[in-house]
Amino acid sequence: MITCLNCGESFEGNFCPNCGQKSTVQKITVPVLAEETFHFFTHLEKGFLYTTWNFIIRPGQTSLNYLAGKRKKYQKPISYFLIWTGIYIIIHNLVVNHYHYQLTELSLVAYNLRDHANALLRKHFTLFLIPLVIVSSLIEYLLLGKPRFNFPEIVAVSIFGGGTYFMMLLVSDILFGAVLKVDILSTDVFLWQAILSSLYNFWFSFDFFKRIHLRYFWVRLISGAMLTALIGWVMLEYLPIAWIQLENLI
Numbered sequence: 001m002i003t004c005l006n007c008g009e010s011f012e013g014n015f016c017p018n019c020g021q022k023s024t025v026q027k028i029t030v031p032v033l034a035e036e037t038f039h040f041f042t043h044l045e046k047g048f049l050y051t052t053w054n055f056i057i058r059p060g061q062t063s064l065n066y067l068a069g070k071r072k073k074y075q076k077p078i079s080y081f082l083i084w085t086g087i088y089i090i091i092h093n094l095v096v097n098h099y100h101y102q103l104t105e106l107s108l109v110a111y112n113l114r115d116h117a118n119a120l121l122r123k124h125f126t127l128f129l130i131p132l133v134i135v136s137s138l139i140e141y142l143l144l145g146k147p148r149f150n151f152p153e154i155v156a157v158s159i160f161g162g163g164t165y166f167m168m169l170l171v172s173d174i175l176f177g178a179v180l181k182v183d184i185l186s187t188d189v190f191l192w193q194a195i196l197s198s199l200y201n202f203w204f205s206f207d208f209f210k211r212i213h214l215r216y217f218w219v220r221l222i223s224g225a226m227l228t229a230l231i232g233w234v235m236l237e238y239l240p241i242a243w244i245q246l247e248n249l250i
């Protein structure tokens, strides 16, 4: 019998049946730290990159696996989203600073509210995308998801989708900004990013909902995609304006 060093349970075997800790806990030494570091990266690679790849090529099947309880091989949604947005923000700023890209609207002395709002949107794109993920989840839930899935389930898979989208933006920034030397803060690149989001969103919901055999599948899918694009456009148009007006009030 072994006594678990974490919770005090007495047991036989390799893992504590009560808390899951390994029975062999080593004293912390340099080799142990080195091994742990190695394990962290190899494990991250398996779980994290595996999750990313699966959400690109089969987002629907991967989401259904995750919801059905196959959780161990995937990164959890919130940490997945935060890791990709974190890397995206760092690389995006590096590319922008290194190649001296700048928002032309911000350099003008007198610009109107709309240009100001647009500049604000592109500067804080990550922040504006979060309410968009929630709203698009609500549309998908009402039009396609319920009653089979509950709203938090749709939000969880949408957060995976949001993280994967930031990975795509990261690749796009490197390709356009660093390789092709295109100003990644320009309106054209922004338009491309909007198109990319619609395409990926459509691919994601198609691959997800085609597997659960809904009645009027195409009507629901297409109206969901159109509604998401429309509401997304309205939100990205007016949220920054609301922000500026709120700022002016304070």
Ligand SMILES: [Zn+2]
Binding pocket: 004, 005, 006, 007, 008, 009, 016, 017, 018, 019, 020, 021
């Ligand atoms: Zn234990």
